[in-house]
Each structure stands twice: as structure tokens, then as C-alpha cells.
Amino acid sequence: MQEEALAQAQANLDVVTKKHAVGSASGFDKMRAEVEVANLKPEVISAKNNLQSAVTGLRTVLGLPRTTEIKVEGVLAYIDDDFSNMSLAEFQNQALAARPEILAVKEQKTISGKGVTVAASSFMPKLFFQTDYSYMAMKNDMKFGHGDFSKGFTSAISLQLPLFTGFKNSKQYQKARLDHKIMVDAEKQIFDGIAADAEMSYNKFQEARQKYQAAKESSILAQEALRLANLMYEEGANTQLDVLNSQLAVNRAKLNYVSSLYEYQMARYQLRKAVGKLTDVL
Template structure:
């Protein structure tokens, strides 16, 4: 004979997906690993970081010489007519000529007000800024993945709580039916028990929908097919020893958003110094090696006829010039409509804006940390309360069920005890999830979420 819990689980198969038991287990560590590999936000940020890293070169900063080489070859097919005085013209049809021009040149900037060195430092700062942005994206994505994973755990826990309620409801039906069979209870009480049982099954079906939605959300963050099924293998364990002072210290040192704002201030400083460098003279060294060769058809007047008409012949003339040349160029900015002064003033304003952005980021992070820590402390107190409360609720249901078995309790009181247990279990799961959310927010703000997550077994 089946136990009430087994009978309730058998009846719940219509409300539960058939693939749940066969779904592969998924730990939080595996979920984070998949997210770091396949999440699109992280992948896009890493490509931006790769571009910034590729840009950090001496050549991009203007410190290396520029070498150019060129070769030009032209061919001409000409129709020529030459006439001297009243003599008969000399005509050449299909005269050919060609030219070959080749050169290789180098230009090397020796001095530009140290702008090339400032530009190189700016490129390195841009790389650091993108690295911090990627790190912030990773931290925020890991937090989102963890929250989504623990939400699946929470929704799964609510399903287990409802299954326990259904098992109690099935016992109530069995006991009531037995009382009806011996004539100590009315059939209406059996019907009422079944109505309450079906109401709990309805809640279970709705909870299954919430669980499916939570799984789809997590799969999206992991870059997987939304319908991929899995079973969470980790539970929600809340750390209870976080210190507000330690969190604030870690924010000042390791928070990637704050570090990015500091690098942004450095970049603004480099921009201003680059504009100032444009006020200095610019010295370039130039070198070139060229080759020029021309082959042309020429008319040459050799003699005259007896009548005095000129006699000309067409000859080929070859001209070749080649050799190196070198020198230097000095450019001195004199006046450009006060544009340099305007640009430098705007750069100073941009630098002040970056300073304000840094202060705003610092204040925003401190505020967010204070709010998260206050929520963290509050949820820890509620968590302890609800952990004690769920024990009392389960004891109350067990006592009520036994008293109902002995006929010492009405169905209404038993139902109230059952609903109290469901509510207590739901509150416990919600409070535990909210406490974990606050903990994850604090770890993300302190810049230690990824390292601590990676260290977990």
C-alpha cells in the first residue's frame, strides 16, 4: 500500500514535467563557467579589450618612422606633326614613348613636443580602461548568473514545499474518507478536503511555470538554448560574517567601476597634454631614393632639300635620373585662429568632468554598498526568525494531523495549520534568496565576486 506522500507524488505527475527527473544536474560553478565562456555581453567586451590591446603600439603613437615606396610606369602612343616655316610638315604616326618613376621615402618625427610619448601612455590607459570595463562586465554577469541560479533553487524549493503540503492533504483525504466509512463524519468533509487538495495542486502547477521561467532566464545568461533542462545541484547558503568596513576598503581598492573612473581621469589629463604638445615645433627627418627614366621620340633637323625644305628624322631620346636625397622639416605653429587655446580650455573642462565623474562614482558605490549591507543585516535577522518559524510550523502541522486523526481537531483548523506551513516555507525561501542577493551585491561591489566564486569547490 502506498504512503500518503507516495500517493500524492503519483498524482502530481500530471503537474510536473516528465523530463525533470532525467535532467542533467547543474552546479553554480558550472553555470558560471558556461556563462564566462558563452555570455554575449562578456564576449563582446573581450573583443573590445582585444582591440584596445592591439592599439597599444609605438607606431600607433607616432614614435616609429613611416616608409613609403611607389612605382609608376606610363606608355604613350603619339601622333606628331612638325612644320618649319612654309616647308612641308614632318609627320610621325604611332610614335612611342614611356616613363618609369620609382621612389622610396622615409619620414621620422624626432620631436613633436613629446606628444608621441603622451599618446603612447594614453593608449595604455585606454587599454586599462577597457580591461576594467571587461572586469566589471564579468563581475556583473556573474552576479546575474548567481541570482538567476539561486532563483531556480528557490522556485524548486517552493515546489518541494507544495509537494509536502499535497502529501498532508492526501493524508487528510484518507483520514476523512475512513471517518466517513465508519459513519463518524459527513461526506461533505471529504469533498472539502479534495477541494483544498486540488487548490494546492493548482498552486503547484503555477509554481512549475515560475520554475520554467527561471530556468529560461538562466539559460539566456549562459548563452544556451532556452529550453535546455537541468536540475540545480547547489543550495542557497548565506555567508553571515561580512564586514561593512572591509567591504568599503575593498571598494576603494578593487572595484572595477571605480578603477575605470580613475583611469578616465588619467585619459582626460593625457588629452589636455596632447593639445598643449601641439604648440611646440615639430621636427621631421626625411629621406628619399628616386629613379626617373623617360624615353621619348624627338624630331631632329638634319639638312634641307634643294628647294630649301627641311629634312628631319625621328630619334629616340632616353633620360635617366636617380639617386638619394635627404633633409629635415621644421614646422612651427604660429596662428590658427586661437583654436589651440579653445581646445585646451575644453580639455581642462573635460578633465574637471572626469574628476566629477570619479567623485560621483565613488559616492554612488558607497551608497549602494550601504543599502546592500543594511538589507543584508535585515535579511539575516529575518532568516534566523524564519528558520525557527518553519520548525514550529512543521511541528504544528504534525500535531494537528495527529489530533485530526484522533478526531480532536476540526478540518478548518488542520487546513489553517497546513496553510501556515506553506506560507512559512515560502517566506523562508524568499528571505534566504534575498539575503543571498544582498551578499552577492556586496561581493560584486568589493570586486571579489569572481575570485571567490572561482575558489568554491
């Protein structure tokens, strides 16, 4: 983008230089065009350095050797998203159904609920039934015969009544109920947090879409305004200041356009993170 801005400024300088050579442009106009070109050159150098720094940072994150060459492919372009036609309620429901946090806390709440049931059972009478079947033989010389063995079969039933346990059962029951209440509150907090996160991600995505459309229209209008400004300046119908202002507007519009594309792409990733489906590169 900075290289394009420099090319536009250089083209404008060429036009002003030609007009100055035939006396139809002042020396001040030529000097102002030269200053604009000179101001843009450092920005181009900085942009190239920032690109190299970004590549170096990416190499570091990936753990690649310093000599590894990274070739950037693809373009930053607008792509319609599958979530574009989904309502906020539908998006929130999908997030609440798929996020691993809500699934995990539901399981924990179920376990804590069963813990309350187990703790409450300590207050109830317990009935035990036991049965035993034995086949025994006793002899001094290890020479057993069939007649040496005897069979036995016993059964027993017992009933336990927890009359007094030193308040142990009561404390265990209270702790189990408290643990279950904590899990219920945690589920609500996670539920509300996921719903809020989904809403913010959804609204950010819609905002990014609208900003892209506005930036796209603004960029088109700014480029047309610059074309007309250059044409009118060549015909002597406006001033060099009008051309420079149009160039500045084009640069600002292009910057907003690229920024809106980046913001839109990041919003698409955030959408998938909100519903627990961030599994691939978009």
C-alpha cells in the same frame, strides 16, 4: 514544496475519511478535506510546468539544442558568507579600491591633469638646442677615397617667446582646465555612486540574512503547530478547520523560507558585484 503540501492534504483526507467511516467526522469535514486536495493538484501541475519552462529558458540562454537534457543538481541552502562579519565602512572601502570604474576615472583624471600642464606650458618661453654632425663627400664617378670626405659639426641655440598667438594658447588652456574639472566631477559622481551601491548591497544582504532566520524559525513553528493540530484532531480535541488553517500556515511559512533563501543567495551575488569580485559561482 507544492508536492509536499499536496501530500499533507492527502494525509489529512485519509484521516478524515477514516473518522467519517466510523461516524466521528461529519460529511462536511470530509468534503472540505477533499476540496483542499483538489485545490492543491492544479498548483502542483503549475509548479511542474514552471520548472519545465525554466529549464527551457536556461537551454535557450545557453544556446543548447532543444534535445539537450539539462539535469539540475544541488540544493538551495543557506551558507555563511565571508562578508557577514565585515562592517559597512570596510565593505565600501573595499568596493572603492577594487571597482574598475573608479580605477579608470582616476587614470583619466591624471591624464587630464597632465593636459592642463601641457597647455600651460604654451605660455612659457621655449629654449631649443640643436646640434648636427656631418660626414660628406662629392664626386662625379662614385669612386670615393678617404681624402674625398669632409667632416662638419654645427650647433645652435634658439629661444622662442609666445608674444601673440591669436588667443589660441589661451583657449587651449581653458579647454584643458574644463576637461580636467569635468573628470574631477565625474570621479566624485562615480565615487558617490559606488559608495551608495555598496551600501544598498550591504544593507540588502543584512536584510536577507535576517529574513532567512525569521523564516526558518517560522517554518519550524508552523510544522510543529500542524503536527499538534493533526494529533488533536485525531483525538477529537479540535476541528478540521484548525488542521486546514495549520496546513495553510505551513505552506505559507515554507514559501517564505524558500523565498528568503533565494533572496539571500541573490544578495551574496550582489555583494560581489558591488566590490568587483563576481568571478565564480557561489
